[in-house]
Amino acid sequence: MTNKDQFDQHLDEAARLLLAKSDQVGLQDFEREVWAKIVLHDERWTTRLARFFRDGTVSLPIPAVAGSVLVALVAGVFTAHAQAKVYGDSVSDSMEARYIATIHPVLRSASDEHHRHPPAP
Amino acid sequence: MRTWFTTLILCAAVGLLAFVGVYLWEKNQIDQHHEHLSAFEWFCGEFDVNREQQLRIEALHLAYFPECEDHCVHYADTKQTLAKINEDPGLDQHPEHAKVVKQLARLKKEADKRFIDFIYSVAAEMDPDTSERYLRRMKSWLEKTSEIAGD
Numbered sequence: 001m002t003n004k005d006q007f008d009q010h011l012d013e014a015a016r017l018l019l020a021k022s023d024q025v026g027l028q029d030f031e032r033e034v035w036a037k038i039v040l041h042d043e044r045w046t047t048r049l050a051r052f053f054r055d056g057t058v059s060l061p062i063p064a065v066a067g068s069v070l071v072a073l074v075a076g077v078f079t080a081h082a083q084a085k086v087y088g089d090s091v092s093d094s095m096e097a098r099y100i101a102t103i104h105p106v107l108r109s110a111s112d113e114h115h116r117h118p119p120a121p
Numbered sequence: 122m123r124t125w126f127t128t129l130i131l132c133a134a135v136g137l138l139a140f141v142g143v144y145l146w147e148k149n150q151i152d153q154h155h156e157h158l159s160a161f162e163w164f165c166g167e168f169d170v171n172r173e174q175q176l177r178i179e180a181l182h183l184a185y186f187p188e189c190e191d192h193c194v195h196y197a198d199t200k201q202t203l204a205k206i207n208e209d210p211g212l213d214q215h216p217e218h219a220k221v222v223k224q225l226a227r228l229k230k231e232a233d234k235r236f237i238d239f240i241y242s243v244a245a246e247m248d249p250d251t252s253e254r255y256l257r258r259m260k261s262w263l264e265k266t267s268e269i270a271g272d
Binding site for chain 2: 096
């Protein structure tokens with residue numbers, strides 16, 4: 001049952017009870033009790049989130065859960081992409097070192113390239 | 122399902138899975154690309170060399186390789202001779218020691234000169250912006266060769 005259904009149900013119930021007790025005095029307390037219940041069920045996710053941090057309530061609103069998961073997903077993808085770029089750069093650096101070893105005699109003698117003749121294009 | 126703890130675990134699992142999946146996929150792509158890549162093919166890709174430029178630059182490389190190889194062998198032999206002299210305490214002040222050190226320094230200088238001539242001849246065949254980038258990166262290796270020669 002959604003919040004709106006609950007809200008409608010409570011409103012109907014409150015109206016029914018108010019009508020049934022219309023001849024009685026001291027309705028203000030009764031009304032306050034009914035509206036307090038309605039407000040509790042119609043609470044917004046922002047106030048619930050605020051209450052979670054204030055009171056340590058164990059339940060998180062669904063949009064907060066979905067948002068957190070989405071943020072984790074995006075962060076995972078971006079971090080992986082950045083890490084892969086670092087890996088790509090290191091591979092490219094080693095290829096550059098291999099290229100240099102084919103065209104500079106000092107680096108060539110320091111590497112094992114001079115054992116392989118002829119050096120390739 | 123909606124407690125802070127399960128949300129935390131869920132987020133960590135989703136983030137980790139996304140990281141591992143994307144990283145392994147991209148790493149695999151990089152490895153596959155570089156697996157059978159020769160140094161010259163890397164050079165062509167890295168500096169956006171077109172087919173026409175590639176043929177001319179490849180000819181320059183092929184013409185330069187034997188000269189580079191000879192110089193490399195000469196340099197390696199001289200370095201080995203110097204290492205042998207250094208191992209022998211009796212040859213510390215020997216004229217042969219000074220001669221070999223001088224010869225090695227001369228070979229290093231010659232190697233740098235040939236290297237610079239060669240990279241400029243290659244850069245001349247490239248587009249202006251890429252040739253500048255190529256020269257900047259190649260020249261940065263001159264310091265490293267000095268470090269290696271110093272070792």
